[in-house]
Amino acid sequence: MATPSRDRRTGFSRRRQYGAFVGYVLAVAGAVVGALLLALSHFDPPAFAALRMGAASVTAPVSAGADTAIGWAANVPTAIGDHFAVKAENEALKAEIARNRALLTRARAIVQDNRHLHALLAVRERTADVVLTARLVSSTASSGRRFALLNAGRWQGVRPGMPVLGPDGLIGRVIETGPAVARVLLLTDTESLVPVRRTRDGLPAIAAGRGDGELDIRAVSTGVSLAPGDVFVTTSTGGIYAPGIPVARVDRRGVDTAMARPFAQPDALDFALVVTPFMPVPAR
Incomplete structure (x- = not known):
């Protein structure tokens, strides 16, 4: 081997x-x-x-490509950092816009409340016997019966039969009171009947609630033409409402009876005035 x-x-x-x-x-x-x-x-x-x-001419494109690749690679971390910075800035801007939108909504609500309060103040200055200004905490704007609730009651001096006014006109009258709340029968309720007169000629009529947010103006006499735009205000008939409070404006032409829209819209109001009856019921 x-x-x-x-x-x-x-x-x-x-x-x-x-x-x-x-x-x-x-x-x-x-x-x-x-x-x-x-x-x-x-x-x-x-x-x-x-x-x-000659050698430089051959190697120049390679060098340029290498420079571009190196520059691109060097810029990658910067681009990534810029992306996340822009994303964070966008998120911050979106959050700020949301906060500003909420503040703007609150500001608009405050402005609207101030307008209503200023209008009520003007009504209060023209009305001698104001009991108080109360908040309308709810109203039944979608049912057949039309009621509203005030956050004031017997403890604040509110009594049944007292008229309730808004900046634009009559809202209704108090029908029930509790210690700190009161129930208001709105003009548009089917049980509401208010004596009124036409402003341009004093024509007497009755404003009756329809239960759908509108009123029927029923002339006391017959053969009476009611035209769109006719304005009706309260009279002192019955002793509850002081004369001259705006009630409604006729929407559709009619004879003896016409559909009308009330000036005051309780579902769009936050505050209301409670006033004493024009002729208070004598104590028994």
């Missing part, structure tokens, strides 16, 4: 040998090329310059 040669070094592969040989060859070739270029630059500068420019 043949024995392996003792000169063979185990673990030294041919691939490593070839790699080392190629490295040596490249090193020698580079040294030779460098020597040739150095000699060429010394003995023939124009030829060396032409060679250098």
Whole structure:
């Protein structure tokens, strides 16, 4: 049996040998090329310059591409940071817009309340016997019966039979009272009947609730023409309402009876005036 040669070094592969040989060859070739270029630059500068420019022309696109890639890679972290910064800024702006929208809504509500209060103040100055100003906490605007609730009652001096006024006209009258609340029968309720007169000629009529948010103006006499735009106000008949309080305006033409829209809209009001009856009922 043949024995392996003792000169063979185990673990030294041919691939490593070839790699080392190629490295040596490249090193020698580079040294030779460098020597040739150095000699060429010394003995023939124009030829060396032409060679250098040719090499630069070949490598310039590669260098430009490399620069672009490096610049793009360098800008990636900045772009990512800018993206998240813009996103955070947008979220902050959206939150600020939402806060401002809520503030604007509150401001509009306050302005509307102030308008109503100023209008009620003007009515109060013209009305001698105001009991108080109360808040309309609810009203039945969608059922057949039409009532409203005031946040004031017997403890505040509210009594049944007292008229309730809004900035634009008559709302109704108190029919029930509790210690701190009162129930108001609205003009538009089917049980509501209010004596009225036409402003342009004093024609007497009755404003009767329809239960649907509108009124029927019923003339006392017959053969009476009622035209759109006719305005009706209260009279002192019955002793509850003072004369001259706006009640309704006729919407549709009719004979003896016409549909009218009340001036006061309780479902759109926050405050109302409670006043004493024009001729209070004598105490028994």
